[in-house]
Each structure stands twice: as C-alpha cells, then as structure tokens.
Amino acid sequence: MKFHQHKLDNGLTLIGEERETAFSAAMGFFVRTGARDESPELAGVSHFLEHMMFKGTEKRSAMDITFELGAIGAQANAWTSEENTVYYMGVLPEYFDSGLDLLCDMLRPSLDQKEFDTEKNVILEEIALYKDRPTHVLFESAMAEFFTGHTAGNTVLGSSESISALSRDQMLGYFEKRYAPSNMIFVCTGKIDWEKTVAEVDKRCGAWKDYRSERAYPKFNPEKRSKTITKKGLQGAHVCLVAPGPTAADDDRYAAQVLTCMLGDSSGSQAYWEIVDRGLAEVAVMDSDQMDQAGLIYAYSSTDPSRIDDVSARLGKIIRGAADSLEEDAFERARTKIASRLVLQGETSMRRLMAVGSEWSYRQRYSALEDEVQKIGQLTLGDLKACLEKYPLDLATEVKLLPA
Amino acid sequence: MSFLSHQLDNGLTLVAEPMEYSSSASFSIYIPGGAAYDDSSQLGGCSLLVEMLGKGTTSRDSRALSEAFDSLGVSRSRSSGVEAISFSAAMLPQNLAQALSLTAEMILHPGFPKEELQPVRQLALQELRSLEDEPSSKAMVELSGLFYPAPFGNPSMGTLAGVENCTLDDLASLHRKLFTPSGVVIGVAGKFDWDKLKEQVETSFGAWSGETPRLKPGNVAKSYQSKHVQKESNQMQLALAYPSVDYSHENYYTAKVANGVLSGGMSGRLFIEVREKRGLVYRVSSSHSGSLGRAAVISYAGTTPQNARECLDVMYGELSGLQKGVSEDELGRAKADLKSRLVMQSEISSARASSIAHNWWSLGRVKSLDEIKNSIDKVTSEAIVEHSKKFPAEPVSLLTIGPEALELHA
Structure with missing residues (x-):
C-alpha cells in the first residue's frame, strides 16, 4: 500500500492509496458541502444538485454521461449528507482514464433547465419514498430535535415545498458558492497510476477558479429534549x-x-x-x-x-x-x-x-x-x-x- | 484461479477458492431447507429453527456461544431462504478453523433451551408485523406468493399463524429431518491452507450422518394473477414477475444480459425511460433470479399515485419491447456492467465463498470467472430477441400496494 498526495495550484487536493494487487480502482470527489450549508429556502439543494451532476455538462448531455458510464461498466453513484457530498465510481483498471475524464467533467454541470424540471420530479418521488419509511422519518426528526437551533440538523432531502419552489438559478448560486476546488478533494484507491492521474486531473480541473467557501458554525448547546x-x-x-x-x-x-x-x-x-x-x-x-x-x-x-x-x-x-x-x-x-x-x-x-x-x-x-x-x-x-x-x-x- | 473440492464420506461437499492477496477468510454453508420445506400449518418453522440454533448448543448457552464467536472477531450471519438454509462467516485467516468448529457445533448439536423459544417467537411475530411498515419488502413477499406455486411461494418469514403454531418439539424434529450432510455444500474463499482445511472440515462434520431428499425444483406459475393490497401510503409499489431460464440453462447468460439491457447500472432502459426521461420514480429496477426450476424476471417501481398509471405503462412497454431488438451499444453496456461487477465481487472473500457454494449447490461444479466472462461475451442481440420471444413479459403476475388498485392494461 502506497500513499500519494498532491495539490494543484488552484487549491484542489489529490490523494491516492495505491494497491498494486487490486483488481479494480475507485475514484471520487469529496465536496465539503451539504444540508447544513443551506439557508431554509434552499432546503434540499445540496442533494438535488448532486442529482444534477449526472444531468449534463457543456460537453456532454445527460444521456452522454449515462451511456459513457455504462460503456465502461462503471459502478457510479453519489450521496449527500448534512455536511458532505460525494461522487464516486468503481472501475476496472483499463477504464480508469475514461472514468476520470467523465467524473471531472461532471463536476462542472450545465444545470440545463429542462433536465432540472424533470429531475425535480425524481426528487419529489424520493421524498415520497422516504416518507413511507419509518426509520427515515424518525431519524430526520431526531436529528432536527437534537440539533435544535443548529444547521447540522437540517434535512438532507428538503421538503416537497422547498424542492417545488427551488429554481435553477438558486441552485447555480449555491453551486458557485460551494464547489470551489479548495472545498473538495479528489481521491483514488486500488490499482492506480498516480503520476498519470495527477497530470490528467490537472489538465481537466486545473483551470477551475478558486474562491473561499465558508461554513457557519453556530454555537450549539445540547439540551435534553x-x-x-x-x-x-x-x-x-x-x-x-x-x-x-x-x-x-x-x-x-x-x-x-x-x-x-x-x-x-x-x-x-x-x-x-x-x-x-x-x-x-x-x-x-x-x-x-x-x-x-x-x-x-x-x-x-x-x-x-x-x-x-x-x-x-x-x-x-x-x-x-x-x-x-x-x-x-x-x-x-x-x-x-x-x-x-x-x-x-x-x-x-x-x-x-x-x-x-x-x-x-x-x-x-x-x-x-x-x-x-x-x-x-x-x-x-x-x-x-x-x-x-x-x-x-x-x-x-x-x-x-x-x-x- | 483454481478451485479445490473434497467430498466427505457422508455426502457433504467442501469447495474452496484460494485468494492470493486476501487478508481474510470466509465460508458459506448451504443446507437443504427453508420455506419450501415448511409444513403448511407451520409456515416460518425453518426460520424459527435457524434463530433457535443461535441460542446455544448442548455444551454452551446462548451467551457463551456468542462470546466464543466474538472473541475471534467473526462477522457472521445465518438465514433461512426458500430452498436453502445458510450459515456465513468472514474473519481473519488465523481464526477460520475455530470458527468452522463453532459453527459445526451450532448446526449439529443445538441445545434447544426451552426458555429461549418464547423470545424467538415474539421477535418473529414482530418482524412479520413490521413488514407492513416496509412497503417495498412487503411487495416482494406478496409477489412471490402470487407468482410461485406452493411451496415455492411460501414466505421465508412465515405467517403469524404458522409461527404461533410451532412448538419446541416441532423445531427439534424439523432439525432432525432436514439437518443431514447429504446435500450440504461448504464454500470457503480467501487465505487458507487446503490440507488443514480439509482436515478441519473432516473433524467438524465427518461424524454427521443421515440423508434428506432435496425438493425437486418447482415450476413457475401456470396461472398469472394480479393482486392489489390496499394501503394509505405516499408511494404505490408496483411489482411484476414473469418466467425466464435458470442457472443451469445454456441461455442463462443471454437472460442475464437481457436483464442488463433493461436494468444494468444507470444506463438500463427502465432507468432511462421511467426515471431519467420522465421523472416518474426514484427507484425502478428489474432483476433476474436464476433459482433452479423457477427462474424469473422480477421488476419493481415505487411511484406516487398520480404517476402510477404512466409508470406501469412505460415499464411494461420496456419489458415487452426487448423483443423488438437491442442495439450493439446497449449490448456492450449490459456486458460491461456484468463483467465489472463480477471482477469487483471477486475481490471480496465472503462474496466468493457464497458464490462458489451456490455454484456447486446448483450445478455440482464451479464456473470459473473466465468461463462466465466468455459466456457473457458470446451473447448476441439476436439471442436476446429470441430469448425474449420465448419468455415474453406477458402473461405476467402483477402486484400493487397503495391507495388505489391498478390493472396491467388501462
């Protein structure tokens, strides 16, 4: 096992754990943003935006992304929590470069209005699905109650109301505040070629402009409730x-x-x-x-x-x-x-x-x-x-x- | 990759796959039994039996047994399915021998402590009741009952009445009847010494005797039905089933790739048409179940009532649309997805142990990764079309749960 790290000029940190005997490789972007970074009218935007990363870029349509991921057999997905948004894929080593090209491109989404409108319905279906799951209903409520007055208890999915009211421009505004290269890291593990990876990521993400993404830390006084x-x-x-x-x-x-x-x-x-x-x-x-x-x-x-x-x-x-x-x-x-x-x-x-x-x-x-x-x-x-x-x-x- | 196998005199088979770079060892034990073997008045018996086996042996009580496993850091599970009862465990390689010996003790010499039955039954009843709160799981249980003929449609968890009916004597006699070595397969994968492993299995399981006839594989439903379960919920559950070819069939991988075209990764037709283009669902998928004699394509979607009609129509259109042809790109994607999953699974010792045990259980041999990859590569679009005509999506069994009933065709 060998560890590597590198920082691009724009602040994007790259890390890798190389295991030569692995049959597969994995890569991902870990973005330090989530529900706690949302103002109430944006409730659910981090998670909705995570979906939109799969829905097209300047270079690729949503279908292009889907089909290219499929063509290399990538096991790709993403998740959003109160404070992290993670995009990842597992690939066979021979497809690492294609996967990397796709993933880097995906992280600069075009937020197409038509795709935004369709995906909004998917999010509303997801909210309906979780409303039927008792454990989800309980945990969401318990987090909100425990973190009363603190943003760490914000709902990840948002509500049907907040999602319905959300506009594409609001999402773009959020993206431009939170997805700075210094607010995320690129990670890869398994069978990887580190030198090449650094060069390829630099080529694709090196020009991303950096700025400061701040997170608020309200004072938290836990009470027995x-x-x-x-x-x-x-x-x-x-x-x-x-x-x-x-x-x-x-x-x-x-x-x-x-x-x-x-x-x-x-x-x-x-x-x-x-x-x-x-x-x-x-x-x-x-x-x-x-x-x-x-x-x-x-x-x-x-x-x-x-x-x-x-x-x-x-x-x-x-x-x-x-x-x-x-x-x-x-x-x-x-x-x-x-x-x-x-x-x-x-x-x-x-x-x-x-x-x-x-x-x-x-x-x-x-x-x-x-x-x-x-x-x-x-x-x-x-x-x-x-x-x-x-x-x-x-x-x-x-x-x-x-x-x- | 090479497989090792060894048959004990009592009929039990050990099959193993060494994994050079693994830092763990895992095993999976398959025993004929499960819901299809339950007495019709005691549905859930096998499931209760498997729970009782964790409650102690003739020489260790429940706590001592659990602590013995935990001292070795063994991650373990046991479950009762439709036609097999399985015991699985993953651990550091140096603890394999002791974990096997403990598991043998649990399987062969159960203590059946009287005071443990009540809590075990109580939990089984509770799980049955809380199934009502989990609509997607409930949909799968209901669909099996609708689609498969008895006893293959029996619910693994049993029924409230069936679970209430089982006495300790019933469970002990079920154990005597089913737990014999004749059809048992033990799959081991990861890091191990083959000679020592054989010796260990001989020591732990060699004295086991008896024979249980395995159920003949069932045939899938001849009559197709629809069923609606009324429920006030935010989403409707839609689940469909129709027959396909099983694991032993020469066209098995054609069926697998065909299902990949429908539902492989994010680029399957169901995902694209139902979710990506129309936004009708969050979850939609179909899976190919290759159980011997009762293979099926099972499709599922969860959708809000106002989208349910369109969702079912689009879904059903895609299931039947396979007959119209498959593009080379789609074929390539479905194959890439299957092969990539296959390789990634092969890195996990517990996944390998269970896979080789299942292979032997179904075929009496183990398919190598290369053999599987070759079979996948050989599948053509013509073969998929031909297969889809032979195994069309109609007639189909349809199960719905939610605020309003839905027919297959509007």
Whole structure:
C-alpha cells in the first residue's frame, strides 16, 4: 500500500492509496458541502444538485454521461449528507482514464433547465419514498430535535415545498458558492497510476477558479429534549436517543466506537442481551457519528407499540449505567470485533475510497488500515471512561415514532 | 484461479477458492431447507429453527456461544431462504478453523433451551408485523406468493399463524429431518491452507450422518394473477414477475444480459425511460433470479399515485419491447456492467465463498470467472430477441400496494 498526495495550484487536493494487487480502482470527489450549508429556502439543494451532476455538462448531455458510464461498466453513484457530498465510481483498471475524464467533467454541470424540471420530479418521488419509511422519518426528526437551533440538523432531502419552489438559478448560486476546488478533494484507491492521474486531473480541473467557501458554525448547546411523532397506519414503534459525542477532530472517537460496540452492537452487546435476546425488540443498537465540529452518540430500537416504553427505559438504563458496566472481557471482544471488521472492509477499492476520502476531508491526513487497527488496539478501558465523562450519555434527546 | 473440492464420506461437499492477496477468510454453508420445506400449518418453522440454533448448543448457552464467536472477531450471519438454509462467516485467516468448529457445533448439536423459544417467537411475530411498515419488502413477499406455486411461494418469514403454531418439539424434529450432510455444500474463499482445511472440515462434520431428499425444483406459475393490497401510503409499489431460464440453462447468460439491457447500472432502459426521461420514480429496477426450476424476471417501481398509471405503462412497454431488438451499444453496456461487477465481487472473500457454494449447490461444479466472462461475451442481440420471444413479459403476475388498485392494461 502506497500513499500519494498532491495539490494543484488552484487549491484542489489529490490523494491516492495505491494497491498494486487490486483488481479494480475507485475514484471520487469529496465536496465539503451539504444540508447544513443551506439557508431554509434552499432546503434540499445540496442533494438535488448532486442529482444534477449526472444531468449534463457543456460537453456532454445527460444521456452522454449515462451511456459513457455504462460503456465502461462503471459502478457510479453519489450521496449527500448534512455536511458532505460525494461522487464516486468503481472501475476496472483499463477504464480508469475514461472514468476520470467523465467524473471531472461532471463536476462542472450545465444545470440545463429542462433536465432540472424533470429531475425535480425524481426528487419529489424520493421524498415520497422516504416518507413511507419509518426509520427515515424518525431519524430526520431526531436529528432536527437534537440539533435544535443548529444547521447540522437540517434535512438532507428538503421538503416537497422547498424542492417545488427551488429554481435553477438558486441552485447555480449555491453551486458557485460551494464547489470551489479548495472545498473538495479528489481521491483514488486500488490499482492506480498516480503520476498519470495527477497530470490528467490537472489538465481537466486545473483551470477551475478558486474562491473561499465558508461554513457557519453556530454555537450549539445540547439540551435534553423529548418529542413524540406519529404516523398513520404504522404497525411498529420506534425510538431514537441522541447524545453529544466526539467530533471529527476529537481522538476520543476511537473510544466512542468501542464504547458503542460494547453497549449497542447488533449482537453480543448490552442492548442485545437486555432487549433483543429477551424478545423485546427486533432491533436495539447504538453507534456514533462524528461531524465537523459536532458529534453524536445514538441509540435506536424498533419494537411493538405495546413494548416501546419498556424498551426505551431499558435503553436509558444502559446509557445511564454505562460507566459502571464496562468490563475487561467485553472490552476485549469489542476491540477484536472492530479490528476484524476494519480488515474485512479493507478488501475493496471502493470501501477504501470512502475511508481514505473521509479521513482526509475531516482531518487532512492519511491513515493506513494498520494504523486504524493499531489505534483500536492501544485503547484502554480508562479511555472509554474518560470519553463517557467528557460526553455524558444521559444528556440524550429522545424521539419516539408511534402509530397515530 | 483454481478451485479445490473434497467430498466427505457422508455426502457433504467442501469447495474452496484460494485468494492470493486476501487478508481474510470466509465460508458459506448451504443446507437443504427453508420455506419450501415448511409444513403448511407451520409456515416460518425453518426460520424459527435457524434463530433457535443461535441460542446455544448442548455444551454452551446462548451467551457463551456468542462470546466464543466474538472473541475471534467473526462477522457472521445465518438465514433461512426458500430452498436453502445458510450459515456465513468472514474473519481473519488465523481464526477460520475455530470458527468452522463453532459453527459445526451450532448446526449439529443445538441445545434447544426451552426458555429461549418464547423470545424467538415474539421477535418473529414482530418482524412479520413490521413488514407492513416496509412497503417495498412487503411487495416482494406478496409477489412471490402470487407468482410461485406452493411451496415455492411460501414466505421465508412465515405467517403469524404458522409461527404461533410451532412448538419446541416441532423445531427439534424439523432439525432432525432436514439437518443431514447429504446435500450440504461448504464454500470457503480467501487465505487458507487446503490440507488443514480439509482436515478441519473432516473433524467438524465427518461424524454427521443421515440423508434428506432435496425438493425437486418447482415450476413457475401456470396461472398469472394480479393482486392489489390496499394501503394509505405516499408511494404505490408496483411489482411484476414473469418466467425466464435458470442457472443451469445454456441461455442463462443471454437472460442475464437481457436483464442488463433493461436494468444494468444507470444506463438500463427502465432507468432511462421511467426515471431519467420522465421523472416518474426514484427507484425502478428489474432483476433476474436464476433459482433452479423457477427462474424469473422480477421488476419493481415505487411511484406516487398520480404517476402510477404512466409508470406501469412505460415499464411494461420496456419489458415487452426487448423483443423488438437491442442495439450493439446497449449490448456492450449490459456486458460491461456484468463483467465489472463480477471482477469487483471477486475481490471480496465472503462474496466468493457464497458464490462458489451456490455454484456447486446448483450445478455440482464451479464456473470459473473466465468461463462466465466468455459466456457473457458470446451473447448476441439476436439471442436476446429470441430469448425474449420465448419468455415474453406477458402473461405476467402483477402486484400493487397503495391507495388505489391498478390493472396491467388501462
């Protein structure tokens, strides 16, 4: 494994993790923009814009892009979150250059009005799809409630109203503010030719004009809040608890990862034995998510409406008792699990792309798989307790989704 | 790439693929069983049985078993499908032997602790109820029941009544009946020592005995039906099924490429016509299921009620339109997509383990990547047209879920 990096004159950073024995390669642009960078009238524009990247450039129509991606068998897609927008593709090595040419071109979209109007309907369908999914409804509401007064809780999809009202010019305005070369990175992994990649990206993206893309960081004072929302015709009941956790810049994130594995991994954790194994809920899990100057540790469970209070109380008990419940054996098992998962996830160029890209986006550094495994190996139970002291889980905001 | 295989005296087959650069090892165990083997009054029995197997062995309780796996960092899953029950695991290579031995203990010597049945049943019932909250999953379950004749249309999760009906004795006798080595296939891929692996499998599974006749592959529906499930939802679910050729058929890859023309990557016809040009959906796709004796093309779309009519018409037009011809560009794209997926999957040990086990399970041999690539390359547009005429999209089974019913033709 070999790491490379290079910065173009306009501020675009290129990084690569080369693995000569890989059968495939992956590449992507990681743009530091998302729902939290939207003003209320633009709600959903980051995600809508992500769709529009596939809908034509000065040189290519939407169909050209689709057919060229198809011709090289590219496994291409994109996603948008509260603070990142990522465009990526996996290709066989012989198609790397064609893929790169396409991807670089796509990132300067023409935002054709007719395509914009058609794609708006696709977004409205996507919003309707997620409205039918209880977990999505719950998580969106829980994030908004937890981040009350802070933009990190903004909805990624936006609403039918905000999307319907959005104009092509508003989207262009957003693009011109957020897609500066210094606000994104180009990442590639697997079977790559680094020198050539640098030259090719420079040729295509070197002339992109740079400017400053700013992100606002409103002050965030997490409060213990609770809320119940309802949905007609629902059979199950769902609960989500969200507490402040380590941020992306905070090294406590490793401790948080082991901690949530001990408390709420999908099997063999405290939540598993206390809730799932007893047949009280089909799912009871915990995890953490590190964001840009924000972070959260969350718990989620889905169960029968008749058991929601019991399950929620049990989750609360696990959270409150966390500091005194951590035992050496369980700690060892959790570390072993996480270390094995890291190795298994390193098997493909695509999975490495996401890990390497996210590491650089947030921390401007490279971390090899072995280094990550080592970080987990060096943790002590004391580190987990320190993490809990810094981020007391009982500050959790609770949101329930029940049948109307 | 070379495959290794070894048959035990009791009929169990071990098939393995070494992966030179892999830093992991994975296995997949296929056992004849699943929803098609369920008693009609106890639908969901196999699914409950598989859950119970995780609840402890004759020498370890549920927690001890789980902790033994976790101490080795084994990522594992077990599931009960229509015609196969499978146990899969991925781990660091040095833990392969112990993981196999633990899995053998779980499969061969279940403890069936009495107190664990109630929670297992309770969760199964809950999962059945929450299926109602997941319209796209619900659509697939309903479509299978509509399209496949019994017992192949049985839902893997069972039914509320079927799950309620199963006693611990029923599950234990189901285990005795189905869990025999005769048709079992174990696929292993990644980093391993072949001689040691054979020895390990002999030690763990060699003493297993008995024989279970495998179900004869079923035939797909002779009668085609439509069904509507009424539901107040934001989107309608549209799901269609019609027959095709199975994995053992010489035209299997023609059917796969044909499906690629419809739904490969982002450049398939369904995606372009239904989503890209008309904006009628977020999700639209079709997949080719090659299960022996009951292969089918299954198509799906989720769309709001006001778009549903047009969506179904355009979709159906594309399914039947394959007969009219396929351009060379489309053919090239469908092939490129299939081959690129194939290569990318071949980097993941768990995907390889499951794929070679499935190959052996269906064909009694393993197709090499080169053989598959060759078969894909040989497919012509004429062959696709011919195949589409032989296996047309009409008659078709149509399943809809949502606020209003929809007929195939307006």
